[in-house]
Amino acid sequence: MPDWRAHVRQSLGKCSGDSAEEERIIRELAEHLEEYYLALCDNGSSEEEAFAKTCAQAGGWDELRRGILSAKQEETMQERIRQVWLPGLVTSLGSYFVLALLQRVAIRSFAGHPGIPHGVVFYSLWLVVLPVVGAGGGYLSRRWDGAGWQVYLGVLVPAMGLAVILVALFLISTVAGPRVPLLMKLPALAVGILGWTVLPGAGLCLGAALQGLLHRNPLSPVRQESV
Amino acid sequence: MIRTELKRGTAELAVLSVLEEGPLHGYEIGRRIEDRSRGALCYTLAALYPLLYRMECRGWLRADWVTGANGRRRRTYRLTPRGKKKLKPLRAEWADLFRALRRVAKVSHA
Numbered sequence: 001m002p003d004w005r006a007h008v009r010q011s012l013g014k015c016s017g018d019s020a021e022e023e024r025i026i027r028e029l030a031e032h033l034e035e036y037y038l039a040l041c042d043n044g045s046s047e048e049e050a051f052a053k054t055c056a057q058a059g060g061w062d063e064l065r066r067g068i069l070s071a072k073q074e075e076t077m078q079e080r081i082r083q084v085w086l087p088g089l090v091t092s093l094g095s096y097f098v099l100a101l102l103q104r105v106a107i108r109s110f111a112g113h114p115g116i117p118h119g120v121v122f123y124s125l126w127l128v129v130l131p132v133v134g135a136g137g138g139y140l141s142r143r144w145d146g147a148g149w150q151v152y153l154g155v156l157v158p159a160m161g162l163a164v165i166l167v168a169l170f171l172i173s174t175v176a177g178p179r180v181p182l183l184m185k186l187p188a189l190a191v192g193i194l195g196w197t198v199l200p201g202a203g204l205c206l207g208a209a210l211q212g213l214l215h216r217n218p219l220s221p222v223r224q225e226s227v
Numbered sequence: 228m229i230r231t232e233l234k235r236g237t238a239e240l241a242v243l244s245v246l247e248e249g250p251l252h253g254y255e256i257g258r259r260i261e262d263r264s265r266g267a268l269c270y271t272l273a274a275l276y277p278l279l280y281r282m283e284c285r286g287w288l289r290a291d292w293v294t295g296a297n298g299r300r301r302r303t304y305r306l307t308p309r310g311k312k313k314l315k316p317l318r319a320e321w322a323d324l325f326r327a328l329r330r331v332a333k334v335s336h337a
Contacts (some may be wrong), residue, residue: 059271067277
């Protein structure tokens with residue numbers, strides 16, 4: 001009986017970046033070839049004939065390797081979408097929706113009371129709500145096996161979006177309004193980045209981190225049910 | 228004999244159809260398709276496995292290592308609800324194609 005695993009390993013070459021994954025693929029293909037070979041032997045083929053027919057059944061090894069790599073690449077892209085970009089989109093929609101809602105509510109509730117700093121009220125409330133939104137994004141990412149940087153990158157998308165807007169505004173104002181000195185614009189950009197990127201980002205990450213602790217905790221109610 | 232290019236297009240429907248009846252491992256999938264098509268559709272490893280991996284990543288199939296009666300562990304594929312959903316429109320698409328071919332090329336047994 002030929003060593004099909006060694007044969008596949010030698011013929012296929014590198015078919016995945018992950019060695020455990022590669023081993024799994026080699027094992028699966030070897031099982032297939034072995035079964036094909038045994039069926040041929042059972043049907044009266046000689047060992048040489050069965051070996052030659054089985055090798056032909058494999059098709060082109062280069063084609064197989066390219067096909068596997070392409071399928072795995074598609075898998076990686078799908079994983080990125082599910083683990084990073086989809087939670088990022090949901091977190092963005094959630095945070096911007098809450099911000100818009102709080103702005104409306106705050107403006108309505110405090111209309112006629114000019115002494116109350118509306119901006120601070122809705123902004124503080126927004127920061128308080130953001131960990132909940134971040135936890136939602138973290139849950140979505142982890143649900144699709146996202147881990148570590150994937151989870152945090154996903155939940156940071158809204159904060160990064162705001163940073164991009166602030167930097168774009170800074171660049172536009174630098175080009176369009178050159179009379180205002182840069183020394184005045186730079187602190188404004190720094191304050192904007194702190195208030196609209198760093199603090200909201202920290203809130204979102206805090207929520208994702210807390211959700212992660214709950215996800216991992218074996219004594220959490222969800223885990224207890226499954227035990 | 229059906230040419231490779233033609234067979235490639237049929238593989239998705241063939242794999243989903245045989246898995247509709249129950250979980251199978253890679254060799255059994257190939258074997259069953261070959262038997263059902265009376266040898267007309269015979270996929271090599273290079274045609275079958277990239278397709279299985281692609282369908283798995285699209286969520287149409289789920290694969291698990293299962294120990295068989297002879298103690299051998301094999302990667303067994305089963306249809307997911309998403310795969311079942313995909314099968315119906317795929318069948319309709321092929322039926323439309325066969326009807327069109329029948330009209331255009333007078334393919335009598337398509």
